[in-house]
Amino acid sequence: MTASLSKGINAFKEVIDAPIASFFSSCVHCGLCAEACLFYTETGEAKYTPIHKLEPLRRVWQQEYTLLGSLGKLLSLSKPVTDEELTEWEPLVYDSCTLCGCCSMVCPVGNDLTYMIRKMREGMAASGHAPEDLIAATTRAITIGSPMGIKWPAVQAQIKHVQADTGIEVPVEREGADYLVLMSSMEIINFPEYLSALSRIFKQAGVSWTLASDAFEATNSGIQIGSSDLAREIVSRIVVAAERLKVKCVISPECGHAFTALRWEGPNLMGRPFGFEVKHILEVLDELRAAGKLKTRGKDNRPLTYHDPCQIARRGGVVEQPRRLLSEIAADFREMPDAGVMNWCCGGGGGVSAITRAEPLRLQVFKIKKGQIEATGVQTLVTACANCRIVIEEALEHYHMKIEVVGLTELLAQYLVEENASPIPSPVSGRG
């Protein structure tokens, strides 16, 4: 056994806990999880069945943690996990699993398969079987501070533009602010309107907030690749900044896995509960709405639908907030089939969008989302995850669909009632 394989097997052994043992013990091989996986439903290939993706981990569990399995191993009756097998499994564990969690919702015996895939990636990464693109992104996140290689000066440049456009100061390193705002690389590079929208909304609502120069990036490739050590390193930057600035709450941006990384995995990675709250931006905006601090004017007459980012809705519990916010500004809101916690993934979550070789597959499985969007008849899709947004935009272009994709924060800002009465930027069309 090579040293790296040994490391991987040890990582597998380390992540196996009582829930995983109960999940493997309960599986009756009914295959229903396949029906909830868009990689299976859209390709018809049995290898994409979620429980099958976990086969190497299952065998390690069986051989190491069950009496019969141990006996089998002792008598050389069981098949050991090999490097070749893990190489074969790499595309199943990474390229064709977005950690969307749909399979975990339908398994009749209650197996949380996504929980297991996330854990399995620890062993895959430790054994050197993670996709090169994810390794590169994680390396950039560790060495540069962002998976896309963005440094603070790029954020500063964006701040300058936002301040010039809005006339609102973007606070930086403000100790004692209520909120520490994070962004995703995607927002910094592709969707600068997010910061602009946030500045205007927070100005109107009188929110005290700040950015931190050493913790502006919310995304966490360590989670996607499955390396808790690296994920901890990335999360700790945010924790250190939040504690230094003594904020009450850290706001996770319009990004799915960043929320999971910070809100649900963060304290466990750090080994201690946080002394501050972590909220998704939609939660904060909905709280402002409920408090009457988010005032909007007019309604968007365009037919709109909302794509639930998996990590925010199904894996994050933020389901009603976007709908309440949209009800404030959308005159013709239309739900997609299976909306909410049973939504279909865009196909690019869990690091899939960062894996170049997975692109054709990602575009193929987008067909399910394409059908859902078409069923609503809308020309405008709203979402709250920059990764979903870019994945959907690319796929829409691939399928020659003329659908505009907008972030919810940005859309809300378009209808904001601003005290200084500065001209409200007009949406593309049909504003009521």
Place this chain on the structure above:
Amino acid sequence: MSHLDLLTFARGSALNWALMLCVAGVVLRLFEIFGLGRKADLAKPRAARPGSGWRTMVTRSLPPEGMLKHDPVTYIGGYVFHLGLLVTIFFFAPHIEFIRSMTGLSWPGLPAALVDALAVAAMAALGTLLAHRLNNLVKRMLSGIGDYLAWTVTLLPLLTGYLAYHHLLLEYTLMLALHLFSIELLLVLLPFTKLFHTFSLFISRWYNGDLFARKGVAS
């Protein structure tokens, strides 16, 4: 050894051993699961936890919206089989009498004709599910010898019980002895095959419900 001797052995020592092995096996398997432990979740759960583990234990018995149409054979076959098996085991008057003789516990049974029909339905469902397993790409890929073994040892008690009740194929005493032996085989293998889901699914459903509920999602 006469048929009666065989039946006496099947009802006596063999059953006692099978029950002991089953209980020991279940305890061992439960220890194998819980012995692994679970790290405390340090992330603060949402205040509202609409789907507790206990709730998911029950709700997961129903197909999520839209899933039934994806694989009706598995769902409907699964319901018919499990219902038929449960009724046959616990509501067939001779079974209740047998349990009463061993434990002193008893309850009202259902008409024999109804139990008979449900036992036949359960066997038909098992046959259908096997055919489905062999014809469905995903199920066939996932299936190994353990799956077919579990199928066989589940069918045998139903089949031998049916044949004994209707006095078919073999002499009644011998068939009844075979019925008991098939049950004993099932009991011994239950903890060590996928049949252990009889117990573990409640644990896995609880974990699933709890993991989701912490995030404010009812699973």
